[in-house]
Amino acid sequence: MSMSSHQSLSDLIRLEIQKASGWLGFDRFMGMALYAPGHGYYSGHRSPFGAQGDFVTAPAISPWYGDCLARQIIQVLDTIGSDQVLEFGAGDGRLAAQILNYAEQIKRPIGYQIIELSAGLKKQQQDRIGQASADAFAQVSWLERLPDPGFRGVMLAHEVLDAMPVRLFVHRCEPQAQVQWFERGLGLKASGQARDDSPPWQFVDRLCDPSWAIRLEALKHACQQQWQEDWPDGMIIEWHEQAQAWIRSLAGVLEQGLLLLIDYGFPAHEYYLPQREEGTLMTHRQHRAGTEVLAHPGEQDVSVHVDFTSMARVALEEGMNLSGYCAQARFLMNMGLLDIASSWAQSQGNLNSVQAMSQLAGVQKLLSEAEMGELFKFMALSRGLENLDLIGFRQGDRSGRLGLQAC
Ligand SMILES: C[S@@+](CC[C@H](N)C(=O)[O-])C[C@H]1O[C@@H](n2cnc3c(N)ncnc32)[C@H](O)[C@@H]1O
Numbered sequence: 001m002s003m004s005s006h007q008s009l010s011d012l013i014r015l016e017i018q019k020a021s022g023w024l025g026f027d028r029f030m031g032m033a034l035y036a037p038g039h040g041y042y043s044g045h046r047s048p049f050g051a052q053g054d055f056v057t058a059p060a061i062s063p064w065y066g067d068c069l070a071r072q073i074i075q076v077l078d079t080i081g082s083d084q085v086l087e088f089g090a091g092d093g094r095l096a097a098q099i100l101n102y103a104e105q106i107k108r109p110i111g112y113q114i115i116e117l118s119a120g121l122k123k124q125q126q127d128r129i130g131q132a133s134a135d136a137f138a139q140v141s142w143l144e145r146l147p148d149p150g151f152r153g154v155m156l157a158h159e160v161l162d163a164m165p166v167r168l169f170v171h172r173c174e175p176q177a178q179v180q181w182f183e184r185g186l187g188l189k190a191s192g193q194a195r196d197d198s199p200p201w202q203f204v205d206r207l208c209d210p211s212w213a214i215r216l217e218a219l220k221h222a223c224q225q226q227w228q229e230d231w232p233d234g235m236i237i238e239w240h241e242q243a244q245a246w247i248r249s250l251a252g253v254l255e256q257g258l259l260l261l262i263d264y265g266f267p268a269h270e271y272y273l274p275q276r277e278e279g280t281l282m283t284h285r286q287h288r289a290g291t292e293v294l295a296h297p298g299e300q301d302v303s304v305h306v307d308f309t310s311m312a313r314v315a316l317e318e319g320m321n322l323s324g325y326c327a328q329a330r331f332l333m334n335m336g337l338l339d340i341a342s343s344w345a346q347s348q349g350n351l352n353s354v355q356a357m358s359q360l361a362g363v364q365k366l367l368s369e370a371e372m373g374e375l376f377k378f379m380a381l382s383r384g385l386e387n388l389d390l391i392g393f394r395q396g397d398r399s400g401r402l403g404l405q406a407c
Pocket of ligand 1: 042057058088089090091092115116117118121157158159160161163164246
């Protein structure tokens with residue numbers, strides 16, 4: 001991203017703060033930093049993915065990742081007699097290419113649709129899927145908006161929820177004082193405070209209205225049923241308002257099938273542990289993680305972990321079912337990743353080659369608890385699949401740990 005577009009995104013944010021009478025909610029800042037047309041991190045022309053970008057996601061770690069997802073998707077499609085897959089935010093198109101490639105190999109046609117907010121990424125997806133297979137490319141279409149209600153098939157959101165803006169609230173409870181709730185936003189620094197190398201805005205907390213305080217107290221009460229400690233003074237609560245609204249809108253569209261959510265995160269009582277008092281917001285730039293979320297808007301990724309309890313809760317409120325929730329390692333093993341890897345290894349003459357070692361290292365990274373195996377979760381939200389035993393969630397299902405009765 002060029003300096004001038006950086007400056008103009010800063011100008012736009014500054015203007016937005018002024019237009020909002022000097023205080024802009026963090027969610028609106030995050031939305032602009034990621035998606036401001038032409039300037040946001042995901043709306044610019046630079047690709048965030050891969051070695052030259054800022055981060056790597058699972059499909060780039062092993063091609064078998066997409067095979068595992070494809071098997072789960074096809075089980076659902078076969079059950080309901082559909083061929084429709086809808087992927088949100090398809091990144092560099094690698095996962096779509098892997099799923100389509102698997103379907104082509106087993107001769108199972110899929111009508112693959114993608115909703116992509118970024119024009120640059122859409123082009124990248126078209127190039128990658130087209131290069132992988134002309135037949136696969138012919139099965140893909142890009143939608144500008146959600147389909148009409150009546151969708152039957154599988155919806156897929158791979159690391160999409162973590163890129164949705166959150167509201168920030170601050171729990172204040174000085175000793176002896178009553179609890180007070182503030183919302184965290186941005187205000188402009190006084191001219192003397194602004195330095196060239198720091199953003200011209202800073203965090204400003206303002207008392208939140210009583211309806212929010214009631215919701216936040218209810219969340220605290222629900223989580224405290226799992227642990228006895230109070231939240232400390234200054235504890236940050238990330239509220240996934242946009243992600244919740246998004247799930248509600250998908251629930252309105254899905255007539256029969258599966259919404260598969262894949263992301264890093266926890267159930268509410270772990271997400272809002274008193275020890276996690278700083279929250280989970282983080283930045284990624286050139287493969288380095290950081291916490292300076294207000295700096296360099298448009299030039300670094302800003303993401304947040306997912307509170308999976310709240311995702312399941314809104315889906316249930318909309319009449320969907322929770323058909324499974326488990327850690328990534330468990331889903332991939334249920335889908336046979338180790339069998340795929342071991343058949344492949346047996347077919348190889350030399351497992352000491354660089355290519356063989358990198359394939360097997362990829363599997364290790366996806367499964368290892370210390371890497372992605374435990375932090376990343378798979379959640380299956382469904383409608384009209386009551387009698388289907390989803391392969392990916394057969395063993396190690398943790399739906400019971402979401403605390404849905406309490407939260
Ligand atoms: C971290 S990237 C993940 C990309 C890709 N799925 C992967 O795993 O490599 C997050 C993506 O979610 C997309 N996104 C966020 N909100 C979205 C929405 N409401 N609809 C579609 N895509 C969305 C962003 O544009 C971005 O491309």
